[in-house]
Amino acid sequence: MTDVGRHPRIELLTLSEVVDVQGYIGNFRIKVLRKARYVDEKECTACSDCLEVCPVTKPNEFDLGLSTRKAIYQPFPQAVPSAFVLNLEDCLGNNPIACGKCAEACDLKCIDYDMQDKEVEFRVGTVIVATGMDVYDPTELDEFGYTRFENVITSLEFERLINSGGPTEGHLIRPTDWQLPKRVAFIQCIGSRSEKRGNPYCSNICCMNTVKDSLLIKDHWPEVEIKVFYMDIRAFGKGFEDLYKRSKAAGVMYIRGIPGDIREDPEAKNLILLSEDRNEGKVVEHEVDMVILSVGLVPNSDSPIIRQLLTLSQTSDGFFMEAHPKLLPVDAPTKGVFFAGCAEAPKDIKDSVTQASAAASRANILMSAGKITIEAITSHIDEELCKACGICARVCPYHAIEFDKEKKLPARVIEASCHGCGACAAECTFGAITMRHFTDQQIISQIESALGENPQDKVVVFACNWCSYAGGDFAGISRLQYPPSVRIIRTMCSGRVDEKFVLHAFKLGAPIVLVSGCHFADCHYISANRWTQKRVEKLWDKLEKKGVRPERLQLEWISAAEGLKFAKVMKEMEELRKGVTMEEIEYTQKEL
Amino acid sequence: MAEEADFKCLRCGHRFKAPYSPKDEPQERACPQCGSNSVRRIKEKAKGK
Amino acid sequence: MEIERAETEELRIGVFVCYCGLNISGTVDCEAVAEYARGLKDVVVVNTNRYTCSEPGQQTIKDHIKEHNLNRVVVASCTPLMHEPTFRAACQEVGLNPYLLEMVNLREHCSWVHMHEPEKATEKAKDMVKMGVSRARYLQPQIEKEVSVDKSALVIGGGIAGIQASLDLANAGYQVYLVEKKPSIGGTMAQIDKTFPTMDCSI
Ligand code: SF4
Ligand code: SF4
Ligand code: SF4
Ligand SMILES: [Zn+2]
Numbered sequence A: 001m002t003d004v005g006r007h008p009r010i011e012l013l014t015l016s017e018v019v020d021v022q023g024y025i026g027n028f029r030i031k032v033l034r035k036a037r038y039v040d041e042k043e044c045t046a047c048s049d050c051l052e053v054c055p056v057t058k059p060n061e062f063d064l065g066l067s068t069r070k071a072i073y074q075p076f077p078q079a080v081p082s083a084f085v086l087n088l089e090d091c092l093g094n095n096p097i098a099c100g101k102c103a104e105a106c107d108l109k110c111i112d113y114d115m116q117d118k119e120v121e122f123r124v125g126t127v128i129v130a131t132g133m134d135v136y137d138p139t140e141l142d143e144f145g146y147t148r149f150e151n152v153i154t155s156l157e158f159e160r161l162i163n164s165g166g167p168t169e170g171h172l173i174r175p176t177d178w179q180l181p182k183r184v185a186f187i188q189c190i191g192s193r194s195e196k197r198g199n200p201y202c203s204n205i206c207c208m209n210t211v212k213d214s215l216l217i218k219d220h221w222p223e224v225e226i227k228v229f230y231m232d233i234r235a236f237g238k239g240f241e242d243l244y245k246r247s248k249a250a251g252v253m254y255i256r257g258i259p260g261d262i263r264e265d266p267e268a269k270n271l272i273l274l275s276e277d278r279n280e281g282k283v284v285e286h287e288v289d290m291v292i293l294s295v296g297l298v299p300n301s302d303s304p305i306i307r308q309l310l311t312l313s314q315t316s317d318g319f320f321m322e323a324h325p326k327l328l329p330v331d332a333p334t335k336g337v338f339f340a341g342c343a344e345a346p347k348d349i350k351d352s353v354t355q356a357s358a359a360a361s362r363a364n365i366l367m368s369a370g371k372i373t374i375e376a377i378t379s380h381i382d383e384e385l386c387k388a389c390g391i392c393a394r395v396c397p398y399h400a401i402e403f404d405k406e407k408k409l410p411a412r413v414i415e416a417s418c419h420g421c422g423a424c425a426a427e428c429t430f431g432a433i434t435m436r437h438f439t440d441q442q443i444i445s446q447i448e449s450a451l452g453e454n455p456q457d458k459v460v461v462f463a464c465n466w467c468s469y470a471g472g473d474f475a476g477i478s479r480l481q482y483p484p485s486v487r488i489i490r491t492m493c494s495g496r497v498d499e500k501f502v503l504h505a506f507k508l509g510a511p512i513v514l515v516s517g518c519h520f521a522d523c524h525y526i527s528a529n530r531w532t533q534k535r536v537e538k539l540w541d542k543l544e545k546k547g548v549r550p551e552r553l554q555l556e557w558i559s560a561a562e563g564l565k566f567a568k569v570m571k572e573m574e575e576l577r578k579g580v581t582m583e584e585i586e587y588t589q590k591e592l
Numbered sequence B: 001m002a003e004e005a006d007f008k009c010l011r012c013g014h015r016f017k018a019p020y021s022p023k024d025e026p027q028e029r030a031c032p033q034c035g036s037n038s039v040r041r042i043k044e045k046a047k048g049k
Numbered sequence C: 001m002e003i004e005r006a007e008t009e010e011l012r013i014g015v016f017v018c019y020c021g022l023n024i025s026g027t028v029d030c031e032a033v034a035e036y037a038r039g040l041k042d043v044v045v046v047n048t049n050r051y052t053c054s055e056p057g058q059q060t061i062k063d064h065i066k067e068h069n070l071n072r073v074v075v076a077s078c079t080p081l082m083h084e085p086t087f088r089a090a091c092q093e094v095g096l097n098p099y100l101l102e103m104v105n106l107r108e109h110c111s112w113v114h115m116h117e118p119e120k121a122t123e124k125a126k127d128m129v130k131m132g133v134s135r136a137r138y139l140q141p142q143i144e145k146e147v148s149v150d151k152s153a154l155v156i157g158g159g160i161a162g163i164q165a166s167l168d169l170a171n172a173g174y175q176v177y178l179v180e181k182k183p184s185i186g187g188t189m190a191q192i193d194k195t196f197p198t199m200d201c202s203i
Helices: A002-006 A049-053 A101-105 A155-161 A206-220 A240-249 A303-309 A349-369 A391-395 A423-427 A440-450 A468-477 A499-507 A528-545 A563-578 A582-591 B044-048 C030-038 C055-068 C080-093 C107-111 C118-137 C160-171
Strands: A010-013 A016-024 A027-034 A118-124 A126-129 A133-135 A152-154 A183-190 A225-230 A253-256 A261-264 A271-277 A282-288 A290-295 A297-299 A337-339 A371-373 A379-381 A433-435 A459-464 A486-491 A512-517 A553-557 B004-009 B015-019 B039-042 C013-018 C043-049 C072-077 C101-105 C146-148 C152-156 C175-179
Touching: A002 A010, A002 C160, A010 C160, A016 A118, A016 A303, A016 C175, A027 A126, A027 C175, A049 A101, A118 C152, A126 A349, A126 C160, A152 A155, A155 A206, A155 A290, A183 A206, A183 A271, A183 A282, A206 A225, A206 A240, A206 A290, A225 A282, A271 A290, A337 A349, A349 A371, A349 C152, A349 C160, A391 A423, A423 A433, A423 A528, A440 A486, A440 A499, A440 C118, A459 A468, A459 A563, A468 A486, A468 A563, A468 C080, A468 C107, A486 A563, A486 C118, A499 A512, A499 A528, A499 A582, A512 A528, A512 A563, A528 A553, A528 B039, A553 A563, C013 C030, C013 C055, C013 C118, C030 C043, C030 C072, C030 C118, C043 C055, C055 C072, C055 C080, C072 C080, C072 C118, C080 C101, C101 C107, C101 C118, C107 C118, C152 C160, C160 C175
Parallel strands: A010 C175, A126 A337, A126 C152, A152 A290, A183 A225, A183 A290, A225 A253, A459 A486, A459 A512, A512 A553, C013 C043, C013 C072, C072 C101, C152 C175
Antiparallel strands: A016 A027, A027 A118, A133 A297, A261 A271, A271 A282, A371 C146, A379 A433, B004 B015, B004 B039
């Protein structure tokens, strides 16, 4: 930590928040709001003279309110920067008449009540998002009595209690009587792995944290009786199983099943846990002196702001979404942005450090090259044709299109951010968008050639470059045979398949059209294929209205590994094709 | 209770019910009978006919 | 529906049909496909080759581009996911923009999947080449633009991950701006004394 404070190339901006990000990969313009510290960071030597005179006492946030601090304080002893900070809301008045004791006490004169918040601006080439997580607040789980019963605490509060730098200097006590608790219970999965309350995911760290905490207690106070109530113990990392075994060998009792209720003995302030004994099928009571709720991790409350500033996305759990869950796990969908630590998902310290180094290395690759070539396959908006409807900006998974609702100016593509999926071009109803290398003309001419002779014998297949086209390749490599009626047209993403391509194919006499792309989870353009599906659904309605069987337009998600599925679907297409009569085709050609 | 809707497979013709709410994010659907993704939601008014 | 067609310069398309040993030619009658291609509009030269991706195969493409002044190239061989970069590079070497190349996937999408129907496969191959040639007509040169990357990084968040990333980047020689909301860096980690699995101090 202190290395950061000392490093000549690290500018540390504390009490600061990013308020604006402009630009794109390689050239981000950042605006940061630096809140006033009211103490000169460079001059303050953390001598503590001011502390002694400050008359205000407040709960200490760092100790989660288990201890107190003054209005002017050092967040914690090893803080970097080590300078004190004055909390103006706690201070009796930024008016020396009201108090002003600390300024007087400070020999170096580094306290300035009139210090102002400052906006700082700079340019960077890359961004690393390491915004971390918050800890789940178990108050809503009323049955565990957190905040109702004083001796029910969270695992993070426990960390402060048992920390040698903490409020009790590392002595284990329970809150009501400051005595060593003789019997302690841990309850696992608080706020995790529940579909009903809290979060459905596993928070990754809580099992091992409890195993560690149980050993911390046993190492110092072997007489303390410890019961751990759990669903499963997940000890899958290097050295984890050993630690778990050590904990069991030290006498920690691991009991499967989460207690359904906790009651408090109003006098002794002891807690009675009701849990079901699965073997006996009856309810058992466990009386303990203190309960520690092993709370899970939740996305940082600032995530939505960062998400907006950097145009990121989130997965269903609320954590940030990677560019690809397996192949680009530290890259953000926005080029030049990377993830480190719990911002992306709950993880322990080792994994956080590993990911941080990976993110730094990914950023390093870009910066050491000093330049990057950007995708030639990008979209282009014709200002003359654009009606400023804004649809394109809404569908773009990368927020690569700038569009100002108020100003009603033509939309603009930020080429360095565009990944070239073509969803915008397919959605623009005014034909204002040209997809480079996959233009309407190019695709239409392929359709026309495919259906030039005997269209009734052909099946037109749109296949996305990454998955379904590659799935077709895999069928080939595996020599899986299918009928030769299909004519494949490649697009980068199924999201490129414009309504008019499909209708044009039917107009030219195609009996069957198949639109195929990646499975939702594999979409190489984050979510562009959601628009494919919506468009196909709309087309089904449209065809039906015109009296054309919607069955003639087919949809399929085929991955690059699904050669078998590709061949199977092609056979099915041929079967469907045989069912389409000449009359039907002629009718369609007339109607559309 | 979760909302449901009627679906029809445009490949094999199978009809089935599946959880659906207009508020949902679009999701990948497959026919429980033939596995096809050509699954169409049958809207209310079409059902009455 | 009327699709606007861009005016282009005189088109000179070269088609290169690959045998891939017997991989393609074992099923598809490559000479017949080549003959068919000769009749397509704007095609000025058609060539067949045992292995188009081999050095001599690529040389043939380059020679033909120069000799016939080709401004579009269609290679009917294997999947573009494999050899598009190879043939793009070949075009570029003789001054043809790499985006003026079109590939037709005769192997993975035709000969290998219709092995028992050589005649139909040959017909399909002709269609595919025709599709490729017509697409090639509308290809436009594309330029891969370069943008510079500033040698500095913003790290948002001063917890363990932010600290590690900042140090790594600063040690690699870049200017780092580390932005932390709280008055000190350290994050959640600083609140914890001993950490698993080694039970040592975290700071
Ligand atoms: S969708 Fe088309 S018309 Fe609408 S803003 Fe985008 S480019 Fe303009
Ligand atoms: S092509 Fe795709 S990534 Fe590019 S601007 Fe359009 S929607 Fe966005
Ligand atoms: S270019 Fe492709 S099809 Fe031709 S020989 Fe090489 S691998 Fe085979
Ligand atoms: Zn079905």
